Amino acid sequence: MQFGHFDDEAREYVITTPHTPYPWINYLGAQDFFGLVSHTGGGYSFYRDAKLRRLTRYRYNNVPVDDGGRYFSINDGGDVWSPGFRPYKTELDSFETRHGMGYTRITGSRNGLEASVLLFVPVDVNAEIHRVELTNTSDAPKSFSLFSFLEFNLWNAEDDQTNYQRNLSIGEVEVVDGAIYHKTEYRERRDHYAVYGVNAEIAGFDTDRDTFLGFGNGFDEAAVPHAGKAGDSIASGWYPIASHQLEVTLEPGESKAFTFVLGYLENPRDDKWEAPGVIRKDGARELLAKFATDEQTLAEFEKLNAYWDGLLGSYTVESGHEKLDRMVNIWNQYQCMVTYNMSRSASFFETGMGRGMGFRDSSQDLLGFVHLVPERARERIIDIASTQFEDGSAYHQYQPLTKRGNHTLGSGFNDDPLWLILGVAAYVKETGDFAILDEMVPFDNDDSKAASLMEHLKRSFDHPLNNRGPHGLPLIGRADWNDCLNLNCFSTEPGESFQTTGNRTGGVAESIFIAGMFAAIGPDYAALARRRGDDAEAERAEAAIEEMKAAVIEHGWDGEWFLRAYDYFGNKVGSAENPEGQIWIEPQGFCIMGGIGVEEGLAEKALDAVEERLGTDHGIVLLNPAYTEYHVELGEVTSYPPGYKENAGIFCHNNPWVIIAETVVGRSEQAWDHYKRITPAYREEISEVHRLEPYVYAQMIAGKDAVRHGEAKNSWLTGTASWNFVTVSQYLLxxxxxxxxxxxxxxxxxxxxxxxxxxxxxxxxxxxxxxxxxxxxxxxxxxxxxxxxxxxxxxxxxxxxxxxxxx
Amino acid sequence: MQFGHFDDEAREYVITTPHTPYPWINYLGAQDFFGLVSHTGGGYSFYRDAKLRRLTRYRYNNVPVDDGGRYFSINDGGDVWSPGFRPYKTELDSFETRHGMGYTRITGSRNGLEASVLLFVPVDVNAEIHRVELTNTSDAPKSFSLFSFLEFNLWNAEDDQTNYQRNLSIGEVEVVDGAIYHKTEYRERRDHYAVYGVNAEIAGFDTDRDTFLGFGNGFDEAAVPHAGKAGDSIASGWYPIASHQLEVTLEPGESKAFTFVLGYLENPRDDKWEAPGVIRKDGARELLAKFATDEQTLAEFEKLNAYWDGLLGSYTVESGHEKLDRMVNIWNQYQCMVTYNMSRSASFFETGMGRGMGFRDSSQDLLGFVHLVPERARERIIDIASTQFEDGSAYHQYQPLTKRGNHTLGSGFNDDPLWLILGVAAYVKETGDFAILDEMVPFDNDDSKAASLMEHLKRSFDHPLNNRGPHGLPLIGRADWNDCLNLNCFSTEPGESFQTTGNRTGGVAESIFIAGMFAAIGPDYAALARRRGDDAEAERAEAAIEEMKAAVIEHGWDGEWFLRAYDYFGNKVGSAENPEGQIWIEPQGFCIMGGIGVEEGLAEKALDAVEERLGTDHGIVLLNPAYTEYHVELGEVTSYPPGYKENAGIFCHNNPWVIIAETVVGRSEQAWDHYKRITPAYREEISEVHRLEPYVYAQMIAGKDAVRHGEAKNSWLTGTASWNFVTVSQYLLxxxxxxxxxxxxxxxxxxxxxxxxxxxxxxxxxxxxxxxxxxxxxxxxxxxxxxxxxxxxxxxxxxxxxxxxxx
Missing domain, CATH: 2.60.420.10 (Maltose phosphorylase, domain 3)
Incomplete structure (x- = not known):
């Protein structure tokens, strides 16, 4: 079943009903100001940091789902409705939401009135634009009221949902010339404020939520739109919101458009007041002046479209296969850009309050992004490498605002170092910028410990070599790519981190996956060394790679496929001799990508086992058989119910490794078949099963052991985006x-x-x-x-x- | 305006409309299992720790307010309603909610059917009981469906609202013999589960929220109750809930009662399964058997009432003034018990995820609780004292589960040590248990550093003496009782803690308030020493107290009132020479309680200034004039908008100090007058202004500078409860x-x-x-x-x- 369709010409996905099986969202913004918007107008906005500079409030896991957002309400002679259907759920004569490149257009009509809301973040502007176009499609004049609405977040999203004993007393606003200024905490240590204005005369406004909604009411019962009259309320504590009332009259066939602007502004700390207690508003006035006329707004929208024309022009395909073309030319690249911008911070599954930038995540995201804006990739590489330690290991995550490593999580994810080599190599191949290798980059953000980026890569290359176990294979540490395979942790208490609690330094648990990475990525290190004239280093590296490959053949081959690991006790993981978890996907992909066992015929054997034991119509599951019990010596992977997440879910992130592996052995039909099973455009027809957006990848699809086999979770922010783009663009095409x-x-x-x-x-x-x-x-x-x-x-x-x- | 009335005979507050100006709540449980319940059935349940063992899910700051809780839905021939009004908001023929001592009874009727839900946590049982009594008041037989509903929290309340990428995949339940078992994470590291059962045959059940509500629906649109037919759904991930369907037939005049039991159970770690993947359920079966008949349920309810009879019998008054009597005999003591149990963790303003137990908070809570259950007070004293450091300072907070000090917040709140003396003295006076002073108690939870409790008190007494500034007055440290007066912090960045960020060790900023505390509380230390035969120590203490009092008279008197403090630069705080914040309430109360200036006539002068400058019809504001700007050298107090919280709000916690001070100088009319202004029963008639529960104190009422003067915030969990009970019982009466x-x-x-x-x-x-x-x-x-x-x-x-x- 479909709930919409692609419009490839417009680079849009067109959702034709509000009743999708999950909120289907889009992202606004590509630089500093960002918004998430669902097909019914739900979502929120932030400046740079989704935790610390949250502009508007959104409730995750809400009932009703996805209630709250940017709402436009129409009171047409007492009939109250919204073009996005929510919150009123008044039946519409027509409904259509178009998610495009950095914009979303929501259009609804009822009783001869059409309302179309275009939401976008202009290029180089710290604001979100809501252009509302109203058209009288009836044959009589129409007069009605239009109400805008959004709810402010008190800046820090985490504090906003925990610290009520303070927060309910601090909300403050100003209303000047029809623009609503949110200035909570501005009186004290904040030098920034938000403004919500409109390029028209207003008939009224509200800034107090209880006045606008009526105490105890839901968004669907909002008092002011139903009364047709704003309360002109000034919030004092509790819950500041912003709403404008506009009175509109349209002749038959006439259209009018209004531009609402939600802006983020900063003032100099020592010059932040216009008068005692009154915010300095120069910045806001300048911003609003940029959108004073509809022509200005439309010109900014054109600039945005041109920006995306440029970005998406670096790689295009015409194959006559529309699903393939739309994924390659539009949606997969778009998702790569969003993933690069958001890392894993803000989606409808990630609250924006949690993780920082991952060393591994960001290095992989680079692969799908480097051809779009190479100069930003370069900056990111330096940021990432600066969080590396002198021994080649790295902070697993770092904070985007400070660019400092995250001490809580620390280091010890032993795959991390190698990803840096892969990201740098991709950048150098794209740009030819070998000079980056000479950049002096600190270790652990300490400038006194700076070394060339090439030296960083050497430390990366040597880290797995210097940390090998009894079989000569790399030690796994806290985990490798699979954060949930925790062979040294042995967690027994609820709520403990599976990765960082009570880690043992066994020196025994080895990862065949990291060995495969070493074989696959190591040659790029050797190549870079040789190109810099260091043949000796290149030869040393190549010898080490050969040694590692031999170790895998000797100790990492189970007879029909590659082993996954050796555990803390030296027992095999991912072997036919295990009752559960006999075969895992990751080493099959990466060992073959590293050329291990290709000549010996092991590669095809392993890939046959993958299809036989892990293959499903919805993609390749991570392991099989699923674990039915918790194994303290294996960790989080066994904590999930069978078929979900790492415990035999379909992880769309590692399916591409198998697809690339199939191209390594030249099996084009198998590669193509695997690609289509997980790629969203090919799953559009089963949207009622898949449930999530048919235009972007999800992290996981529930596996064959799951009750809900085929159902996707965690869409948008996943390394799946970049790996699938690498796969389809570089290996299939x-x-x-x-x-x-x-x-x-x-x-x-x-x-x-x-x-x-x-x-x-x-x-x-x-x-x-x-x-x-x-x-x-x-x-x-x-x-x-x-x-x-x-x-x-x-x-x-x-x-x-x-x-x-x-x- | 009132929204209900007191029923003193029944020890209940009777709410007669769902449309109160805020959710008015009650607490269930007094030992390990707790519930919060609003007058319309909203709220949640937890076992011991509101963060780590949250049983059911609740959304703070929701729209609609207070949506979600324990809901009973009736489908009577297609007409769907709930006795608590919410979530359906179907008009009722009658509505009444009675909040009593540890129980709440919600009764609604419609179309000849009355439904009454009695909620309580029985004594010595880890469960919440929902007894639903249905009566056919019409003259025809009635057949209808009854649906229970609650939504499970995935145990850790913080993780539950942040970690969706994991949590939406892990939900698991079992349904056996009509009982619904919540076992998310039980497969891995949890050995505890929840059960929701009923003592009747069920016609169906649901455990999957989307099935029960219908995807995208609000609680008010719940699909199953409207369809009149359960989905018999088994949750797999997403959102596990529990709902039973009962088919009920009643003859005219007939009543039937059903007992629903929400229980928390633990199993031995090594014997937690009945069969592979099946929870061992012995505990749940035993629990449900205790409530198999209505007689058993009613007997447990009687036990609860007897428990409260016993507790409230230690102090009663009959004055003929019903407001006074009901506060003293019922509600103030009840709030003291709740405050003691909850500390500051879980209310409708505290999410249960934040603060641990406060050293200061718990010491003060003791004052209002010690006469109720002295043996629990004794245990608490030992816990508190164990977090003291050897120099007499203390962790400002400690975690209730581990009883360890909270390192993040640390020490340096220089009023903390003295509160311990006050709490211990109150306990010894109540019980005569001088032996507690010989108990060996660790410092910093380190048993190797144990000393007698009396030695702890000595360190407490000496801490302010050993930490004095230029005027011989106690250094304030991070803050004293007023956490928001931060004289050594100088915070400039948003989101920083005002208390713990960049603290300076100036050795200059002094607190006249702590000096007053020393004078007021010190004599109890001297008395305890003397009673132990240590006259020399008593005399040393008394001399130190006299010295401190003299220092206050010399350096702490501003001419018309007591100064508040000297800041980091040695400037006066709370002086007529300041443009704002000229007079503060705290030192006026505590200096006079310490007898400072009483003989000299300064006390009455100060109290006159309090009434003149701080007095309002709604109580005494904290300071005046309110600060209109942020002062980096004063800290958080100046961060609030004028009239709110510490910045000239009415802090009901410190009003009692002035009331006691008035009794010190014998001004009974002023004392009585001040008491009535803030005491909830006396504010019942202005509930539309006060907004919060008229049966318990709130932390704050907005002050005269506030837009919403007279509006209360942060009800229930505040030291206000104990201090007002001390005041009315010990000083007024x-x-x-x-x-x-x-x-x-x-x-x-x-x-x-x-x-x-x-x-x-x-x-x-x-x-x-x-x-x-x-x-x-x-x-x-x-x-x-x-x-x-x-x-x-x-x-x-x-x-x-x-x-x-x-x-």
Whole structure:
């Protein structure tokens, strides 16, 4: 069942009913000001930090679900409704929400009146725009009232939902020239405020929630819109809100548009008052002046669209397969951008109050983002590397505002170091900016301990080598990529962290997955060393990689697939000899990506076992059989009910590793098949099962052991986005940046028989036309000339290179 | 305006409309299992710790306010309603909620059907009982469906509202024999579970919230009650709930009662399963068997009432003034018990996730609780003293589960040590248990550093002496009683703690309030020393007290009132020379309680200034004039908008100090007048202004500078309860325990011309009949014999002592 459809021309997903199986959201903003908005107008806004600068209030896990947001209410002769359906749930004559690139347009109509709300964050502006267009589609004049509404958060989102004994006494606002200023705590240590204004004369306003809603009422019973008359209330404590009343008259066929602006402003600390107790408002006045006319608003919207045209132009495909094209050209890249901006902070599953930036997360997010805005990727690399320790290990997370490592979580996730190499290599391949390797970067944010980025990569490379267990395989530490495989923790108390509580320093628990990473990512370190002229270092690295691969073959192969790990006691994890958790997905993907067992024929054997034991119609589960009991020696993975999350859920993040592995062994049909099972556009028709947005990946789909097999959770903020984009763009479509040129090496199902990739990199444009009959190993021509191998050398900036590839 | 009335005979407050100006709540439970319940059924339940063992889910600051709780829904031929009005808000023919001692009874009727829900936590049982009695008041038979409902919290209340990426995948339940078992995380590290059962055959059940409510619906739109048919749903992740369906038929005039039991059970860690994946349920079955019949349930309810009869029998008054009597005999003591149980953890203003037990808070709470259950007070004293440091300072808070000091907040609140002396003295006076002074008590929870409790008191006494500033007055440290007067902090960044951030060790900022405390509380230390035969120590103490009093007279008197403090720079705080914050309430109360300036006539002068400058019809504000700007050198007090909280709000906690001070100087009319202004029963008629419960004190009433002057906030959990009970029982009615006997020294308005106090202490009963014409200085007879002075010596256990007092 579908609840909408794609409009690829407009780069939009069009939701045609308010009754989706979950709130389907979009993100506004790409720089400092951000908003989350659901298809019925729910959500919230923040400046930079979703915890510390939350502008508007939103309630997670609410009843009703997704109640509260930016609401526009119409009182048309006593009939009260909202174009977004919620909160009133008044039946509409038409409803449509279009989620686009950085904007959302919600349109509803009733009784001959159409209301369309366009929400976006303009480029280079710290504000969210709500442009409300009202059209009289009837044949008689119409006069009605329009009410805006949003509820302010008292800035710190965590404090806002815990510290009521203080917070209910501190709310303050000002209302000047029809604009509503939120200034809670401005009297003391804040130098920032919010404004909500509109480019029209207002008939009234409200800033006190109890006045607007009526005490004890739900949003659906809001008193002021039902009365058709604002209370002109000034909040004093309790719950400050912002609402404007506009009186509108429209002739038949006439349209009017109003621009509401929710802005965030800062003042100099020593010049923050206009008069005693009165905020200095220069900034707000300038901001509102930018949106004084509808033409100005529409021009800003055009700028936003142009911004996205630019971003999405670096990699496009035309294949005639619309689902493939829309994922590659629009939604997967869009999700990569959102993931890069948000890390794992704010979604409808992440409250914005929790995690900082992950060392591993951000390094992986880079892979899907580096071609969009390379200069921001460069900055992120330096930030990440600055939280590394001298021994190559790293803070697992760091705080985005301070860029300091998170002490609570600390270090000891032994996969972390290698991801830095992968991210830096991707950046250098994209840009050719080898100079970044000479940048002096601190260890542990201590400038006195700075070393070149290349030295950081050396420490990264050496960390797994220096921390090996009895079988010569890398020690796992607190966990590797799978945060829930905790072989040294042995947690017995509820509420304890599975990762950081009572860690043992056994020196025994080893990860075959990290060994696979070492084999897959290590060669990039060797390549960078060689390109810097350090052949000895490159050879040392290559020898170490070969040694590791041999260790995996000897101690990491279970007979039909790769083992997952050795536990604290030296017992096998992920072996046919285990009663549960016999086979795990991660080492199968990464060992083969590292070339382990490919020549020996182990790779295909492992991939066959994956399909046989882990494959489902909804994707590949993480392990099998699911654990039915908690195993203190395995940790969090066994804490989940069977089929959910790491305990045999379908983790869409690691499915791509298997897909890439299938391309490594040249099995294009299997790779293509795996891709389609988890990719949202291909799941759109089963939205009633999948439940989440059909335009972005979710972290997890419930596995075959779950009661709700096929149901997705945790959409939007997941490394799934970048890994799937890497997979489809670089391995299936087969166009990937290398140090000296583009590799063109398609391996995609024969179903995709012809396609053209347009790739802009290092200033040149490559038009790559592929004729495909499945399998692998293309024959190339470059500008009409046949070439050997799969490399298309980089051309001069400005040039256009025509490539053909025949598989 | 009133929204109900007192029923003193039943010890109940009767709320007669759902439309109170705020949810008016009650507490269930007095030992380990607790519930909060509003007059419309909102609220939640927990076992011992409101953060770590939250049984049911509640949303603070919700829209609609107070939505979610224990709901009983009736579908009577398609007409759906609830006796508590919410969530459906179906109009009722009658509505009444009675909050009693540890129970609440909610009764509603509609269309000839009456439903009455009695909620209580039985004595010595870890469960909450919901007894639902249904009566057919029509003259025709009635058949209808009854649905129970509650929503489970996933145990850790903080994690429950933040960690959705995990929590939405882990919910698990079992349904066996009509009982619903909540077992989320039981599969892993929890050995406890909840059960919700009923003593009747069920027609169906639900455990999945989306099934019960219908996805996207509010509680008021709940699908199952409207359909009249349970979904028999088994939750798998998302949101586990518990709902039973009962089919009921009643003849005209017939009643039936059902007992629903929400229980908390623990299993042995190594024997927690009945079968693989199936919880061992012995405990739950035993629990449910205790409430198998209505007779059993009613017997447990009678036990609860008897328990409260016993508790409230230690101090009663009959004065003919019903407001006075009901506060003293019922509600003030009840609030003291709740405050003692909850500390500051869980109310409708405190989320149960924040603060631990306060050193100061708990010491003060003792004052109002010690006569109720002295043995629990003894235990609390040892817990508190164990968190003291060797220098006499103390952790400002400690965690109730671990009884360890809270490192985040640390020490340095320089009033803390003295409160311990006050609490211990009150306990010894109540019980005669001098042996407690010889108990060995650790410092900083380190048994190797144990010393006698008397030694702890010495360290307490010496702490202010050892930490004096330039004027010989006690250094204030991070803050004294007024947590918001932060003279050493200088916080400039939003979100920083005003108390613990960047504290300076100036050695200059002094507190006249602590000096007053020293004068008021120090004599109890001297008395205890003398009674232990240590006259030298007593004399040393008394000399130190005199020295301190002299220092206050010399450096702490501003001319018309007592100064508040000297700041970091040695400038005066609370002086006529300041433009704002000229006079503060705290030192006026406590200095006079300490006898400072009484002989010199300064006391009356200060109290006149209090009335003139701080007095309002709603009580005495904390300071005047209110601060209009933030002063970094004064701290949090200046962060509040004028008239709210510490910035010139009416802090009901410190009003009693002024009332006691008025009795010290013998001004009975002023004392009585001040008492009535803040005491809830006297404010019942202005409930539309006061807004909060008219049966318990609130922490604050907005002051005269506030927009909402007279509006209360933060009801229930405040030291206000104990201090007002001390004031009215010991100083106004004038019956207070001393070491050798009861002091009888009334000082109450002439309006209260005759009254009898019945006091049970140390096993004897004292019946004290007072004839009062105002002023102070009673003439006593004991068992008919005239006695000198105000002391009635303690009599042998079992005896009844008749006392008369004439003022």
């Amino acid at each position: 087969g166009v990937r940046a290398d140090y000296d040129g583009l590799v063109v090496d398609p391996c995609i199902g024969a179903e995709v028989s012809e396609y053209t990739v347009r790739r802009v990199i290092r200033g040149a444009t490559y038009v790559i036309t592929v004729t495909n009959s499945g399998g692998k190993g293309a024959t190339l021509t470059v500008n009409g000339e046949a070439v050997e191998g799969s490399l298309v050398p980089y051309a001069a900036p400005g040039s256009v290179v025509e490539v053909t590839a025949t598989v | 004038g019956v207070r325990a001393d070491y050798d006997g009861l002091v009888v020294d009334p000082c109450i308005g002439a309006e209260v011309s005759e009254y009898t106090v019945r006091r049970v202490i140390r096993g004897a009963t004292y019946v004290i009949t007072v004839t009062n014409s105002g002023g102070k200085g009673a003439t006593l007879t004991v068992n008919g014999e005239a006695v000198e002075g105000s002391l009635v010596p303690y009599a042998a256990p079992g005896s009844v002592v008749e006392v008369t007092a004439t003022v």
